[in-house]
Amino acid sequence: MSEWNLCLAAPPMEHGPVRLEPLAAEHAADLAEAVVPGELWRTWYASVPAPEAVGEEIERRLQKQAEGDIAAWAVVERRTGSAVGMTTYLNFDLAHRRLEIGSTWLGQKVQGTGINPAMKLLLLQRAFEELGCIAVEFRTHWHNHQSRAAIARLGAKQDGVLRNHRILPDGTLRDTVVFSILDSEWPAVKAGLHHRLTRR
Template sequence: MSFTPLTDNRPDDSSWPPMVWPLPPGVEARAGAVRLTPFTPADADELFEALDHDAVWAHVPGRFSDPRQLTDSITQRMDARGDVAWVVRLDEAVAGLEKDAVVGTTSFLDVVPASARLEIGWTAYTPAVWGTRVNPSAKLALLTVAFDQLGVGRVQLKTDVRNQRSQRAIAKLGARFEGVLRRYQPRVDGSMRDTVMFSITTEDWPAVSSGLQDRLSS
């Protein structure tokens, strides 16, 4: 089988400094309908209640049985891997839920400061806010922190090939589809998941930011 090698589309690329990490104390991410703060054990009861729906866990592994297990799991992940789990709260009433209600979580994962990259993932919301302003608001808030405060050059987002709702949501953000990582990781049922990969780079960020702001103001 013949293959045409790819060429460098940034042949004059200059040196990129390491990103700012760890996350500076007191950072809050805010945009549109939401505000996000790093998870603390005090958030566990509200977050567990928001996520305690069968539909939330259809494509997300590791359903929690109670708030204590949620706290232990998130804290272990943050300590062992350096992830930052964010709690998503409403900054306005949405879908019958009041301002300040906890509606979900999302995370900075696989942070590599020397390469100035991270992943936004482990995202789950209460079904009441699916398809609303919540997800684009949260993504705009976190992408602004990543690119404008931390100085990343790349943010990646990935999802199960079976999770078509998530694929559409990521693409709608303006992220670029990069391909499919075949047989990438096991699902809860033991089957092997193909993972759909997207990314946003610093070159993409101005257009993505503008698009999300327009989307939230319409």
């Protein structure tokens, strides 16, 4: 398999409370249910589909994967077997061995349960140890303080802020906060994630 095709693959992976499965239409019902608590789609600074738009969002991500833009997973809670969120690899830069982990959301019921650090452990481990990345990025809205704190807890460092980076569907301007983890930092980040998960 070529390096490009390897990046675009979304193999199943599991660790602790989470299993990542290649995103598919059959995840739609679970994901539509997962966004209801807290009405996550109403969070103005986050891109989470409304329940009736989940199927369309799955189709959109699968089309982008077919076009070579992303690798898409459903986040599955192993205890229940239900899909509780989505995540992707995107912004591949093979020449410079970088990618971004993003377009991620998790249902409110599983936030703070260990799903997120376990999921990030799997994605980072694949990026650094299988794909040979030298840096992995995370990006989030300036006003998404919960996401910024979660990224920092992973051990990522803030690189900077892209001002007026994007015009959102509601017309507001997004300042994007950019974080990254380097390959030299990965051993310490990995140890930290394992420590967090073993304490649960």
